[in-house]
Amino acid sequence: MARAINQALREEMRRSEDVVVLGEDVGKKGGVFLVTEGLLDEFGPERVMDTPLSESGIIGFAMGLAMAGLRPVAEIQFVDFIYQGFEELINHVAKLRYRSGNEFASPLVVRAPYGPGVRVGLYHSQSPETYFIHTPGLIVVTPSSPYNAKGLLKAAVRGEDPVVFLEPKRVYWSPKEEVPDEDYVVELGKGRIAREGRDVTVITYGASVWDALKAADEVAGDISVEVIDLMTLWPLDINLVLSSVKKTGRLVVVHEAPRTLGLGAEISALVAEKAVEYLAAPVIRVTGPDVPTAPISLEDLYVPNTARIKSGVMRAMKY
Amino acid sequence: MIVGMQAAEETDIPPNFVAQYKEPDVMRVLNPDGSVNEELHKWGPSISDKEVVSLLNHMILGRAVDRWAWMLHRQGRVKGTYGSYEGQEAVDIGAIYALRGEDWIAPSYRILGGLIMRGITLEEVFSKFFANSGDLEKGRNLPVEWGSRARGILSIGAPIGPHLIYAVGFAHALRYKKKDGVVMAFTGDGGTSTNGFHSALNFAGVFKTPNVFVIINNQYAISVPVSRQTAVTRLSIKAAAYGLVGVSVDGNDLLAMYKASKYAVERVRSGGAPFLLEAVTYRIGPHTTSDDPQTKYRPKEEVDRWRQLDPIARVKAYLLRSGAAAEGDFKAMEDEAEERIRAAIKAAEANPPPPAEELVRDVYSFTPWNLEEEFREIIGER
Numbered sequence: 247m248a249r250a251i252n253q254a255l256r257e258e259m260r261r262s263e264d265v266v267v268l269g270e271d272v273g274k275k276g277g278v279f280l281v282t283e284g285l286l287d288e289f290g291p292e293r294v295m296d297t298p299l300s301e302s303g304i305i306g307f308a309m310g311l312a313m314a315g316l317r318p319v320a321e322i323q324f325v326d327f328i329y330q331g332f333e334e335l336i337n338h339v340a341k342l343r344y345r346s347g348n349e350f351a352s353p354l355v356v357r358a359p360y361g362p363g364v365r366v367g368l369y370h371s372q373s374p375e376t377y378f379i380h381t382p383g384l385i386v387v388t389p390s391s392p393y394n395a396k397g398l399l400k401a402a403v404r405g406e407d408p409v410v411f412l413e414p415k416r417v418y419w420s421p422k423e424e425v426p427d428e429d430y431v432v433e434l435g436k437g438r439i440a441r442e443g444r445d446v447t448v449i450t451y452g453a454s455v456w457d458a459l460k461a462a463d464e465v466a467g468d469i470s471v472e473v474i475d476l477m478t479l480w481p482l483d484i485n486l487v488l489s490s491v492k493k494t495g496r497l498v499v500v501h502e503a504p505r506t507l508g509l510g511a512e513i514s515a516l517v518a519e520k521a522v523e524y525l526a527a528p529v530i531r532v533t534g535p536d537v538p539t540a541p542i543s544l545e546d547l548y549v550p551n552t553a554r555i556k557s558g559v560m561r562a563m564k565y
Numbered sequence: 566m567i568v569g570m571q572a573a574e575e576t577d578i579p580p581n582f583v584a585q586y587k588e589p590d591v592m593r594v595l596n597p598d599g600s601v602n603e604e605l606h607k608w609g610p611s612i613s614d615k616e617v618v619s620l621l622n623h624m625i626l627g628r629a630v631d632r633w634a635w636m637l638h639r640q641g642r643v644k645g646t647y648g649s650y651e652g653q654e655a656v657d658i659g660a661i662y663a664l665r666g667e668d669w670i671a672p673s674y675r676i677l678g679g680l681i682m683r684g685i686t687l688e689e690v691f692s693k694f695f696a697n698s699g700d701l702e703k704g705r706n707l708p709v710e711w712g713s714r715a716r717g718i719l720s721i722g723a724p725i726g727p728h729l730i731y732a733v734g735f736a737h738a739l740r741y742k743k744k745d746g747v748v749m750a751f752t753g754d755g756g757t758s759t760n761g762f763h764s765a766l767n768f769a770g771v772f773k774t775p776n777v778f779v780i781i782n783n784q785y786a787i788s789v790p791v792s793r794q795t796a797v798t799r800l801s802i803k804a805a806a807y808g809l810v811g812v813s814v815d816g817n818d819l820l821a822m823y824k825a826s827k828y829a830v831e832r833v834r835s836g837g838a839p840f841l842l843e844a845v846t847y848r849i850g851p852h853t854t855s856d857d858p859q860t861k862y863r864p865k866e867e868v869d870r871w872r873q874l875d876p877i878a879r880v881k882a883y884l885l886r887s888g889a890a891a892e893g894d895f896k897a898m899e900d901e902a903e904e905r906i907r908a909a910i911k912a913a914e915a916n917p918p919p920p921a922e923e924l925v926r927d928v929y930s931f932t933p934w935n936l937e938e939e940f941r942e943i944i945g946e947r
Contacts, residue, residue, distance in 0.1 A: 266741075292741065295772075297768070297771075298764075298767055298768060298771055300764050300767065300768075302727070302730065302760050302761065302764045303730055303764035303765075303767065303768050306727055306730030306731045306733075306734060306761065306764060306765070307730055307731070307733055307734035307737065307764075307768050308734060309730075309731040309734060310730070310731035310732060310733060310734020310735035310736070310737065310738060311734045311735070311737065311738045311741075312734075313719065313731060313734070313735050313738075314734075314735045314738030314739060314742070315738065315742070316738050316741065316742075318734075330760075333724060333727050333760070333761070334727050334730065334731070334761075337722055337724055337727065338722060338727055338728075338731065341722065342720060343927045343928070343929070343930070344705060344927045344928050345702060345705050345706050345710075345712075345720060345722060346701075346702050346706075346712040346720035347700070347701055347702035347703035347705060347927065348926075348927045349701055349702065349712050349713060349714050349720060350712060350714065350719070350720050351930065352731075382928050383928050383929065385929070405930075406929075406930035407929045407930050435933075481933035481934065481935065482935075484934055484935075
């Protein structure tokens with residue numbers, strides 16, 4: 247996935263001079279996950295900007311670039327550091343179009359690796375997507391695979407609205423997937439059916455998609471599981487969610503973020519409001535626990551793994 | 566030891582190993598009695614008496630709008646809270662007059678006179694006060710927060726400081742696009758304590774962006790005096806640590822504000838380091854319509870002392886001395902301001918509130934399904 251994102255950036259930067267990249271270590275080093283590797287050589291320091299170590303500076307500076315017509319892609323080294331730029335992101339980037347009566351907008355992309363699974367502790371493992379979903383004005387995207395990462399990022403760069411692009415670092419380097427060299431976009435606001443099924447719907451996103459697919463595979467003899475990969479967390483693809491739930495009548499939501507007020511809570515509420523008559527079982531949530539984040543020592547317990555997802559599916563089936 | 570340089574306090578460390586700074590003098594061209602400092606008057610960009618007359622007109626208009634804002638607020642006709650402007654007119658009018666058409670302003674609260682000079686109409690001003698559809702920002706923001714693309718004014722929100730950093734990004738983008746514009750960003754003395762101020766000056770220094778920062782040091786951030794914002798005396802010395810040029814200017818002196826600003830703007834435009842101007846002034850009125858300074862945190866004598874340094878009186882005295890204007894001219898300016906304001910209030914009051922659907926527009930470039938749904942529920946069309 248890291249390579250696919252690199253390819254997306256490269257293609258968008260070739261397409262338009264307005265696209266610039268900025269962040270800590272994005273230049274010579276190519277980013278700590280090598281997502282921006284080689285961009286400096288091809289596009290030069292005016293378009294690939296190493297910045298001071300300041301998240302408020304990176305996001306605020308990128309906002310100014312966007313207001314003036316550029317299409318900045320700002321990297322926050324780990325999403326866990328983004329709080330220092332929260333004022334800029336939540337109070338200004340997200341609210342600019344609304345507060346200015348559409349006089350100004352800040353169509354920028356903030357990319358950040360997120361999520362547990364590589365044993366790097368409290369400040370390199372967080373899943374804070376709820377903060378962004380809860381902030382009107384932001385589009386929140388989480389790719390799950392190299393193919394959709396490339397297409398989603400290209401769509402984000404070309405869009406008119408600010409996008410928080412959360413990259414599940416657990417799947418940066420595997421699974422691998424063939425990514426076409428040609429130009430394509432994956433439309434924002436649309437999820438996909440990652441695996442078709444009849445008996446129960448598992449809605450998830452990011453790295454958990456792979457765990458859900460594995461779980462679906464393992465129970466395939468007995469239960470037909472439909473796996474929905476949201477890709478865009480907000481605005482939610484409500485039609486896809488409802489059509490799947492109406493088909494299967496059972497729903498399990500899986501995410502790595504803490505359970506309370508996670509996206510699973512909102513999906514449960516929406517399904518209860520709009521499709522309760524189709525439900526044959528309560529909505530089950532399989533999520534990270536409500537702890538600060540995955541501890542290095544017990545990370546395996548934190549991450550919703552295949553066994554827990556299967557168990558969630560069984561609970562939905564046996565109700 | 567370098568003469569006049571100092572550190573925060575003396576130590577036993579040999580002085581050449583200690584970072585040292587110099588608190589600058591405050592640049593004043595125009596004395597309170599209307600006489601000028603001849604040497605400084607000759608220095609730098611010049612300004613004709615005719616231009617000064619026109620700027621005085623804007624100062625008078627700005628002060629009159631401020632007075633009307635208070636009156637209307639007391640009558641319950643202004644929505645939200647309004648921040649006072651009286652006594653600071655020379656700062657923004659002098660500084661903004663130094664800008665060209667292609668330049669941009671990242672505003673702070675108390676620069677209304679300068680923004681009107683920049684093209685915001687009086688009808689727009691009062692429409693914003695009334696939060697109706699005559700406001701470019703659709704009445705969504707407080708009556709002290711302005712943004713207008715056509716006038717080169719970047720939108721701001723209420724939190725102090727963060728606008729400074731996007732003003733730096735914006736300036737960088739102008740240069741990236743090979744445009745000549747400079748971005749002048751205002752903040753107050755309280756703003757110098759914020760994360761945004763630090764980030765902005767640091768990025769501006771590192772990327773050498775075409776920015777001029779103007780700190781309106783009006784001595785108070787609501788009730789907290791500037792001595793609680795910083796342990797130094799002159800805010801301009803903060804420039805040194807970021808690789809910027811710092812200058813302190815008498816903010817009640819229109820000529821000094823213009824000359825320093827013009828010099829800074831043109832120098833920055835031609836590729837020089839960003840500038841940090843400290844305008845030393847005083848907020849004569851309360852912080853906002855919900856503040857009560859006189860009984861709580863500052864003595865009346867202090868306000869009276871600053872009234873003696875009134876920027877408008879000073880310009881009038883200057884013009885009387887030079888013979889470029891007479892008392893009758895000032896009176897005519899004041900009368901004209903009143904007349905224009907009354908007409909603008911009448912026009913602004915006729916503007917309807919924004920249509921209900923504006924509640925859910927402009928959150929994104931499109932209106933997503935959830936907002937459509939929420940709106941239908943709000944207006945009872947579920």
